[in-house]
Amino acid sequence: MAVPPIPQARTAVMVKAVRVPVLLDVVVGLLTAVALPLAVVAIPNTISIVAALLPPDIPPVSMMRAHGLALPAMLLTVPFAAIAVRRFRAAPVLVAGLTLLALADVAGGYAGSAWLVGVLRVLHGIGAGMLVPGTLAAVLERPRKSVLLPIWAGMLAASLLSAQALALWPLDKVQSWRVTLQPYPLLTGIALALAAAYLVLWLIRGDAERASAPTGAASADREGQAGTDAEVAAPLSAAPEETANRSSRAERVRLIRTAVPSAGIAVLAIGMTFDWSPNLVVIAAALALVVMLGLVATGTFEEPGGRALAFANVAVGLVVLPTAAQTTYLELGGVGGPGLSGIWLPFVLAAVSALLAALLAARTPLSLAFRLTNGGLAVVVAGLCAIRLLVPQPYGPPLVVPFVLLAAGAAVALVSALRLAGQGSALLGLSLCVPAVMAGFLLASGIQFLLLEEVSRSSDPNRQAVLGGFVDALHTGALAGGFVVVVVIVLASVLARRDGASGGAFSRGGAVRGEQVVIPAPTPSPEGEDGTTGESLTDR
Known part of the structure; x- marks a missing residue:
């Protein structure tokens, strides 16, 4: 009895569909644990601790004023970053925020004036303001929120509590005031690598979902049936779409x-x-x-x-x-x-x-x-x-x-x-x-x-x-x-x-x-289009 050949490409896609969500959850958890402290540690103004190391031509008051711009920049960024993660999803926003932090860390080693310190601290604030809603959106996009959500909340609470100590720790016996602009450059690099991995896995998951969609004659039959159903359901589907658009605008x-x-x-x-x-x-x-x-x-x-x-x-x-x-x-x-x-x-x-x-x-x-x-x-x-x-x-x-x-x-x-x-x-x-x-x-x-x-x-x-x-x-x-x-x-x-x-x-x-x-029924795929499983509130 002849056995029909197994399509290898299809098998590979099925393996990806199984493995990628698990890897995504692990990467999101690690990224949350690293990025949240990194974002919150940008808040404290620690320049007064190293004021004795400042050049004589830089007034300490001007430097303190410039160094304190991170938090105002951060609080202005968070609402617009929240809009961005709803529109573009979390992965691109996280990569962009960590890239800004990495660039500010690198440039911090060359800062020599109050105005440049102010620019870099604004970049720190913008990057940090993108990380906080970005990590939350990444967690909420995953189906295993029962584990990832407590990690996010616990890390945020711990980061808020220890932010001042974490900001002061690298300043013990330092020889340069510029350390205040780059307290944890290695941690920034690790977080950026994790964000890049998250972006790649997120894109692979999307490719796997598209590749696993029905093709060929069965697809054509389904499309034909869908076309017939759409003619009947068009008046009914227009209202929910309009409602969703109004809800999005209101948000x-x-x-x-x-x-x-x-x-x-x-x-x-x-x-x-x-x-x-x-x-x-x-x-x-x-x-x-x-x-x-x-x-x-x-x-x-x-x-x-x-x-x-x-x-x-x-x-x-x-x-x-x-x-x-x-x-x-x-x-x-x-x-x-x-x-x-x-x-x-x-x-x-x-x-x-x-x-x-x-x-x-x-x-x-x-x-x-x-x-x-x-x-x-x-x-x-x-x-x-x-x-x-x-x-x-x-x-x-x-x-x-x-x-x-x-x-x-x-x-x-x-x-x-x-x-x-x-x-x-x-x-x-x-x-x-x-x-x-x-x-x-x-x-x-x-x-x-x-x-x-x-x-x-x-x-x-x-x-x-x-x-x-x-x-x-x-x-x-x-x-x-x-x-x-x-x-x-x-x-x-x-x-x-x-x-x-x-x-x-x-x-x-x-x-x-x-x-x-009324909670909609879950989609046939392992994960919904938005990364959820169609769970109800009582299942969380």
């Missing part, structure tokens, strides 16, 4: 709208470097925060949990990085703390706790996700209380308590809210996180300036009094941040009840106002 409008408070906060951040009054800085930061919370409270969200996710992003961005940055400075060896070498263990334990907490939260029933979001924010409040009770410390181990609470609480809040939101709401919420970080820095800086002014007006402004002023500023900032997070928890709960989106509506997969969502 872009919402993302662009978040750029308005971002632009205002960026102006404030640059303006405060020109000797603005501390009272003005505090008032401006508070107003910016009120505007962001107002946008979330009054905005419309198409997916379940979108509003809760936006609130969680604002709360986490406002308190985690600014509070951890001040704590890190207070624990340096020069101010009586254990130094960076003495606090690495709390940071490592906090990062591990964030990942484990996110993985556990992602395994809980979806009906508990909304409660876990608020529960995670409550743990963040507990971490802020621990900051007031335990900081400063001459030894590192006690810092495990506040660091673990902050990182684990933030990770649980983010991953729980992300489980209830689609990609559009996820990117919208992320567009509010970075402006909240900037608002947190402005608020903390304004409080610090106010208290240090009181110290300078005292009869004996000695070193101990100045350190006391820094400690009081940290404690006051933690108190204010904790109060805002409590307000966020209350607002999220009240508005969720108003929208009918908490409790049973979430567990049923209901939309924002509690109506039932």
Whole structure:
């Protein structure tokens, strides 16, 4: 009996279809673990640490102003990068962002003026602003979100907590101030290689899907039948397509709208470097925060949990990085703390706790996700209380308590809210996180300036009094941040009840106002056209 020949090309395509998704998931996970810390470490302004190494012809104030442009550039980039990943997908955006970071790192070795430092730091901010939504979109495009999503949330929380320490670590005993412009060039190269691999695998997967499409006579028959069906279904399909276009336009409008408070906060951040009054800085930061919370409270969200996710992003961005940055400075060896070498263990334990907490939260029933979001924010409040009770410390181990609470609480809040939101709401919420970080820095800086002014007006402004002023500023900032997070928890709960989106509506997969969502059936291919498997909300 003759056996028909097996088409080798077809077999190769089938092997690719099986293997490429697994490789994509591995690469996305590694890329997330490397790129998120790399993006967040671009935020801190560390030029003051190496001010003694600056050339005499470069004013330190001008250099600090130029070095601080990364965060304003980043928060302006995130909303437009979110639009780009929705239009062009994540892989090209990630490669572009890491290419910008790599070019800025290489050029950083040749910087010799404040204006060039400003240009390079803007490039750092743009590249970092592309990485944060790019990694999130890459994770949400994959079908194995139950693992990749907790990795993303845990790494973001750990990166926010340790960003200041990671930025300061390469500056220990350096001989050149230019290290601040290229703190981790090797890590940038590794991330760029991973992004290139992700782009190639993403393209291969697309080729495999196109090659596995039906061909020949069967294809012709299906096309003919499809043509007949299309004539019948044309009036029915036009409406959903028009609805999708309107939804896409509305999503872009919402993302662009978040750029308005971002632009205002960026102006404030640059303006405060020109000797603005501390009272003005505090008032401006508070107003910016009120505007962001107002946008979330009054905005419309198409997916379940979108509003809760936006609130969680604002709360986490406002308190985690600014509070951890001040704590890190207070624990340096020069101010009586254990130094960076003495606090690495709390940071490592906090990062591990964030990942484990996110993985556990992602395994809980979806009906508990909304409660876990608020529960995670409550743990963040507990971490802020621990900051007031335990900081400063001459030894590192006690810092495990506040660091673990902050990182684990933030990770649980983010991953729980992300489980209830689609990609559009996820990117919208992320567009509010970075402006909240900037608002947190402005608020903390304004409080610090106010208290240090009181110290300078005292009869004996000695070193101990100045350190006391820094400690009081940290404690006051933690108190204010904790109060805002409590307000966020209350607002999220009240508005969720108003929208009918908490409790049973979430567990049923209901939309924002509690109506039932119809999930389309999965496509025949292993992965959908957008990288999903057609899973329902309750399957996540």
